[in-house]
Amino acid sequence: MDKGRFITIEGGEGAGKTTLIQALAHTLKADGYTVMVTREPGGIRIAEQIRGVILDCDNTMMEPRTEALLYAAARRQHLTEKIMPALQAGQIVICDRFIDSSLAYQGHARGIGMDAIRSINQFAIDGIMPDLTLFMDIEPEVGLQRVRQGDGREINRLDLEDMQFHRLVREGYMLLMQEEPERMVRIDAGGTPEQVLEAALAVIKGRFS
Ligand code: TYD
Numbered sequence: 001m002d003k004g005r006f007i008t009i010e011g012g013e014g015a016g017k018t019t020l021i022q023a024l025a026h027t028l029k030a031d032g033y034t035v036m037v038t039r040e041p042g043g044i045r046i047a048e049q050i051r052g053v054i055l056d057c058d059n060t061m062m063e064p065r066t067e068a069l070l071y072a073a074a075r076r077q078h079l080t081e082k083i084m085p086a087l088q089a090g091q092i093v094i095c096d097r098f099i100d101s102s103l104a105y106q107g108h109a110r111g112i113g114m115d116a117i118r119s120i121n122q123f124a125i126d127g128i129m130p131d132l133t134l135f136m137d138i139e140p141e142v143g144l145q146r147v148r149q150g151d152g153r154e155i156n157r158l159d160l161e162d163m164q165f166h167r168l169v170r171e172g173y174m175l176l177m178q179e180e181p182e183r184m185v186r187i188d189a190g191g192t193p194e195q196v197l198e199a200a201l202a203v204i205k206g207r208f209s
Contacts, residue, residue: 004087005208006128008098011136012169014143015189016196017096020136023197024094024204036086039096040074044081047074068106068117075099076124084128098130100176100184108172109165129183132207134200135173136189140166143189 009017025035041051053059054070075098086093099121107117140163177184187199 004090005092005132006083006087006095006130007092007204008095008100008130008133009136010097010100010104010133010173010184011189012138012140012143012166012173014146015136015138016146016193017136019193020134020187020196020200021094021096023193024200027197027201028092028204034089034091035094036082036091037094037096038078038082040078040098040101041071042074043078043083043095046081047078050074050077064106064110064112067110068102068112068120071102071106072120072124075102075121079125079128095130098133099125100133100135100173103176104169104172108175109161109168114172114175131183132204133184134203135177135184135186136196137170137173137186138189140170 009021011017021037025037028035040047041054042048050070050073054062054067054074083093083095102117102121103114106112107114144163144166177186185203187196187203189196191199
């Protein structure tokens with residue numbers, strides 16, 4: 001890996017993205033790479049403020065397109081302020097969620113349509129796409145069970161959606177994988193953290209070494 005690489009990690013609730021990202025960063029750093037870990041929505045002050053508005057459980061009035069535009073706005077700021085400078089400096093950027101979250105959640109599950117979400121996001125990302133996206137696939141029932149049993153993170157407004165919503169999110173990701181099988185690779189998120197890490201490393205090394 002001799003130049004910046006942009007890797008995004010996607011998946012439904014409770015897929016174990018955070019655990020995988022920490023382990024990946026640890027392993028790649030030990031191998032001598034410079035790694036920057038970040039997350040959406042958020043990652044920098046302005047985007048964290050937007051995140052607060054989007055995920056506030058009291059904001060039940062939020063209209064779907066408002067939500068989609070806020071995610072895209074947070075993405076733009078995060079991309080230009082944090083991700084692009086790191087890529088230009090040759091780092092490996094591992095980002096927890098990116099455009100595919102908007103396509104799966106707002107485009108497919110909320111029913112706005114993937115084409116509409118793609119077009120507002122093109123304005124936000126201006127052609128910058130991940131080099132590789134790992135889709136951590138888990139049955140929504142299992143993922144939500146993990147969240148409810150308490151994996152340490154707070155319950156947010158999107159966790160409160162019904163099961164059908166989370167099934168649609170998964171379906172959305174499946175559609176995206178069919179569209180871009182080169183960029184987006186499925187990882188079975190049902191295994192142990194060690195198995196998931198091993199599978200993810202195999203894909204990353206196979207792709208970039
Ligand atoms: P977060 O607490 O980061 O959850 P997770 O650990 O599952 O990533 O909350 C992010 C929530 O925002 C999550 O429910 C997915 C949702 N989301 C979208 O709906 N669209 C998007 O574009 C992004 C980035 C996230």
